[in-house]
Amino acid sequence: DGDRRTVSFHGDIAAALARPxxxxxxxxxxxxxxxxxxxxxxxxxxxxxxxxxxxxxxxxxxxxxxxxxxxxxxxxxxxxxxxxxxxxxxxxxxxxxxxxxxxxxxxxxxxxxVHPELVFLLLNGGVPLPAKKSQAGDVLRRKLLKRSGFREIDRWL
Structure with a gap:
């Protein structure tokens, strides 16, 4: 919806893709x-x-x-x-x-x-990221998401 980003959780794929x-x-x-x-x-x-x-x-x-x-x-x-x-x-x-x-x-x-790690690689200018479970990896992924418009990522997580 334009510049609006949301997160929702669904029990199955049919529910997740029920909306147009x-x-x-x-x-x-x-x-x-x-x-x-x-x-x-x-x-x-x-x-x-x-x-x-x-x-x-x-x-x-x-x-x-x-x-x-x-x-x-x-x-x-x-x-x-x-x-x-x-x-x-x-x-x-x-x-x-x-x-x-x-x-x-x-x-x-x-x-x-889609593969999230490929998305993060692209968002990071092709530079490999630290492990996602490391503090540095987590911080960098959140920063990249915020820069891409997901400003509420910390609240969602």
């Missing part, structure tokens, strides 16, 4: 491959070097459709000649599958995957 929008950006993998290899992940990891681990890779529908246990899923991935999935990504599985289904069911809506 021109374009939505979501920090969840969109568009999975059978082997978990995506060019966008590789490019994001390259851009974020030396912090390439800030991008979780390897989302595959079959992981969560066929398995409820990450160890069994990883054994099967290795059997298929694929890489294992990290615990962090594994535990995002329910949300990844929820967003995947929503995006596939709403193909006419402009819903895109």
């Amino acid at each position: 929008f021109d374009r939505a950006g979501i920090d969840i993998p969109i568009g999975m491959t059978d082997d978990g290899e995506r060019i966008c992940d590789r490019l994001a990891r390259e851009r974020l070097r030396p912090h390439s681990s800030r991008v979780f890779t390897g989302a595959r529908r079959w992981l969560w459709r066929e398995f409820s246990d990450p160890d069994k899923a990883n054994r099967d991935a290795l059997r298929r000649g694929q890489t294992r999935v990290s615990r962090q990504l594994w535990h995002l599985g329910n949300k990844i599958m929820e967003v995947d289904a929503f995006v596939r069911d709403n193909a006419g809506r402009d819903i895109r995957e």
Whole structure:
């Protein structure tokens, strides 16, 4: 709404995108491959070097459709000649599958995957940022957000 910025919390993707929008950006993998290899992940990891681990890779529908246990899923991935999935990504599985289904069911809506660390890199003039959980990383990210119009970020957080 012009220069107005707000934050809201929703229980699921359908509620979050219930209002009209021109374009939505979501920090969840969109568009999975059978082997978990995506060019966008590789490019994001390259851009974020030396912090390439800030991008979780390897989302595959079959992981969560066929398995409820990450160890069994990883054994099967290795059997298929694929890489294992990290615990962090594994535990995002329910949300990844929820967003995947929503995006596939709403193909006419402009819903895109975004990566906050790439946004912060851009806002910081291409200079890598300290870890987000460090005091310096937190302070810098808040400063960059305020400079970009999110002046109430401290209150929201």
